[in-house]
Amino acid sequence: MEYIKKALPDKFAKTGWILLVLGIIILAAAFAVDSRRAFFDYLWIYMFMISIGVGALALVALEYLVGATWSTPFRRIDEFLAAIIMLLVLMVIPLFFGIHDLYHWSHNEIVSGDAILQSKSPYLNMNFFTIRTIFCLVVWLFFFFMMIRNSEKQDLTGDPRLTKRNNIFGTAFAPLFVITLTITAIDWMMSLEPHWFSTMYGIYYFSGTMVAAFSVTTLFAVRLKEGHYLDPKINNEHYYSLGAMMFAFNTFWGYIAFSQYLLIWYADLPEENFWLLMRWEGSWKFVSIALIFIHFVIPFLVLVGRSQKTNPRILKIMAIWLLFAHALDLYWLIMPTYNNAGAPLGWQELAFPFLVTGITMVVFNLRASKRNLVPVRDPKLESGLNFHL
Amino acid sequence: MAIKIKEFINRLKEYNTTWKTEPRSGQLHSISVLFDTPDQIIEAAKATANAGYKKFDVFTPYPVHGMDEAMKMKESKIGWIALLAGITGAITALLMIGWMGGIDYKNIIGGKPFFALPGSIPITFELTVLFSALVTTAAMVALFNKLPWTSNPLHETPFMKSVTSDKFGLVIEAADKHFDERNVENFLGQLHGHSIEKVYYPIPDVGKTKTPVFDLKFMGVIAVTAILTAIASYAVLNKVLYTQPFNWMWEQPRLNPQAQSNFFGDGFGMRMPVEGTVARGFIPYEYKGMPDSVIKLLANPLALTEEVIQRGKVKFDIFCSPCHGYYGQGDGRLKGQFPNPPTLHSEKVRNWQDGNIYNVITNGQNVMPAYDKSVAREDRWAIIHYIRVLQRSQNAKDTDLEGK
Numbered sequence: 106m107e108y109i110k111k112a113l114p115d116k117f118a119k120t121g122w123i124l125l126v127l128g129i130i131i132l133a134a135a136f137a138v139d140s141r142r143a144f145f146d147y148l149w150i151y152m153f154m155i156s157i158g159v160g161a162l163a164l165v166a167l168e169y170l171v172g173a174t175w176s177t178p179f180r181r182i183d184e185f186l187a188a189i190i191m192l193l194v195l196m197v198i199p200l201f202f203g204i205h206d207l208y209h210w211s212h213n214e215i216v217s218g219d220a221i222l223q224s225k226s227p228y229l230n231m232n233f234f235t236i237r238t239i240f241c242l243v244v245w246l247f248f249f250f251m252m253i254r255n256s257e258k259q260d261l262t263g264d265p266r267l268t269k270r271n272n273i274f275g276t277a278f279a280p281l282f283v284i285t286l287t288i289t290a291i292d293w294m295m296s297l298e299p300h301w302f303s304t305m306y307g308i309y310y311f312s313g314t315m316v317a318a319f320s321v322t323t324l325f326a327v328r329l330k331e332g333h334y335l336d337p338k339i340n341n342e343h344y345y346s347l348g349a350m351m352f353a354f355n356t357f358w359g360y361i362a363f364s365q366y367l368l369i370w371y372a373d374l375p376e377e378n379f380w381l382l383m384r385w386e387g388s389w390k391f392v393s394i395a396l397i398f399i400h401f402v403i404p405f406l407v408l409v410g411r412s413q414k415t416n417p418r419i420l421k422i423m424a425i426w427l428l429f430a431h432a433l434d435l436y437w438l439i440m441p442t443y444n445n446a447g448a449p450l451g452w453q454e455l456a457f458p459f460l461v462t463g464i465t466m467v468v469f470n471l472r473a474s475k476r477n478l479v480p481v482r483d484p485k486l487e488s489g490l491n492f493h494l
Numbered sequence: 495m496a497i498k499i500k501e502f503i504n505r506l507k508e509y510n511t512t513w514k515t516e517p518r519s520g521q522l523h524s525i526s527v528l529f530d531t532p533d534q535i536i537e538a539a540k541a542t543a544n545a546g547y548k549k550f551d552v553f554t555p556y557p558v559h560g561m562d563e564a565m566k567m568k569e570s571k572i573g574w575i576a577l578l579a580g581i582t583g584a585i586t587a588l589l590m591i592g593w594m595g596g597i598d599y600k601n602i603i604g605g606k607p608f609f610a611l612p613g614s615i616p617i618t619f620e621l622t623v624l625f626s627a628l629v630t631t632a633a634m635v636a637l638f639n640k641l642p643w644t645s646n647p648l649h650e651t652p653f654m655k656s657v658t659s660d661k662f663g664l665v666i667e668a669a670d671k672h673f674d675e676r677n678v679e680n681f682l683g684q685l686h687g688h689s690i691e692k693v694y695y696p697i698p699d700v701g702k703t704k705t706p707v708f709d710l711k712f713m714g715v716i717a718v719t720a721i722l723t724a725i726a727s728y729a730v731l732n733k734v735l736y737t738q739p740f741n742w743m744w745e746q747p748r749l750n751p752q753a754q755s756n757f758f759g760d761g762f763g764m765r766m767p768v769e770g771t772v773a774r775g776f777i778p779y780e781y782k783g784m785p786d787s788v789i790k791l792l793a794n795p796l797a798l799t800e801e802v803i804q805r806g807k808v809k810f811d812i813f814c815s816p817c818h819g820y821y822g823q824g825d826g827r828l829k830g831q832f833p834n835p836p837t838l839h840s841e842k843v844r845n846w847q848d849g850n851i852y853n854v855i856t857n858g859q860n861v862m863p864a865y866d867k868s869v870a871r872e873d874r875w876a877i878i879h880y881i882r883v884l885q886r887s888q889n890a891k892d893t894d895l896e897g898k
Binding site: 363371 | 604
């Protein structure tokens, strides 16, 4: 099979770097003005980058685990995006300086006067917290290096045994992915309100992560196909499958989000309902209502039909839409702890779109510049290109 | 009975054999052709669609990709049917829950509003799925499998035997607008297929007005399926699910009313309510055994309306008239069996405050028992209004005639 590599345009890399630098400048300025707010914004960015990076690695693992062939022609997109994991190791360091601003369980004097926090302290303490964070990062890094190395080696050797080896790694990563993601969600987001708990919190973040991962894959796949970087054989049925996955996981998110809400609403216990009531204060009320429509109702209605899922333009718009929805979801999860009276929205929050798009574009460009955009000698590629529903 | 069953089985057997070897009539149903490879059938389907035939069909032993496009089939309408049915289901569920909980049978459950959207979502979701699943299945069977016809002339032909094992077949039906026997045969001959055959209607189908749905065999299968399903459902739901280890939480640590318990020191399972506890809807009567001066303070809370007086009359006639008489003169129907009560028209009773009468009804007096258990609080006050009406009717003054 003939593959001639076409380099990404310089404009792509340039835009990425400009956005990244602008984002860093805004974040630094925000830090100088109000460091507590900047830490919350930064946590928001960090969680979103986990969704993209680790979510992308999960999609790579998922393809190997289930033996899918239809996604092989654009598996490289996820492999490139998974490189964000390497950056996460650096990104997490500044967060540790903001622990005391972010989490009030980290203050010993507050814990000593609080019976609930005291009984939670065997889990919620600085040492164990750090160990868990490092554990998650190590797991992600290990599987990232192993799977991506095998996949790239295959471009040179075409050895089908590498696929088998990756099948094992993909299978091992699937449960670890869910466990590490749950730990991350509980540690970095749920413990913002250490008195509150929800047993569905892990899967709630997981469902959002999968939506974001499929959306970003769809966005890159459609854009790259439009620019003729991918094989011309990629057709409507590939698009349909991407759209269906996006639709399915978004509906799953709606299901999980509603289930969590319904249980809290029904029991109406003060130890649980205050978390939702916090999100009903002032302008948070509008964010909460908007989240239902932006993250569930509108994407559901748009993507439910078959013709929309095969239309690249609609897919592109919905991918961006759902990425925005996931950002809004994380904002809704994190920021009420910073300001409970109303949704904080100022120039500081601009750091989010700049940094998130900047990091994604720069990482993608750095990875793509030296690698093939298509796993050229993957044994599954041929059947993936001739994929029919 | 036994003979009838035998007869029935014989008829079924007869039907079965005739059906298998059914003779074909002279009425043409379609012309069929066979191919050996999926590529050939795709080409043939394209050519047939391009030739302008609409009523033709393709049979393959397994799904062949790209067939829908080759046959120029329109997108299936089944999705729209499912959508409409789903929306109907959602609206039905919301109207049902709204009417039951919010209008017809208001019940406070867990302090929630009578109709609340969050609690209704699961049922709405389920009815949406149920409606769309049932309607889609029914529509599929009815529209696309052409119920009530249960058979097709292509059944039991060599053509059908081939396409269900290893051949790819194409059929142009005689019902097509452009159908012309010779033209179609020529056309199919050009497609590089083989075994071009004419398929005729079976004789039982010719001129048949009754649909095969009413065939004994068909009805028999349906009836047997229904009976077996019913028996199986009954057995599973009423027998299997109630054998051990399914105990449905019958067995659990609990305390029966009036039973002994070692949990509390005194050995009683039940607890006395906290002092001063008042049962729901009960208002304590605070004036029991108190001097008249306090009771006089009790005022009738009911407005003097015709409705209240009517109610007072009803209750008076039920509870008071047996002794006091319908007009309160102490000449009730039980006269002689009990000491006669005094008349209610005496100077003393007429000068009583409402509170005094209320006290007597509530707590009783002399031989008269207490009525606090049998007559509701409001009804007692209504009765007092009615007694006042009786009193005035028996002791009317001249001035009453002038006013209204």
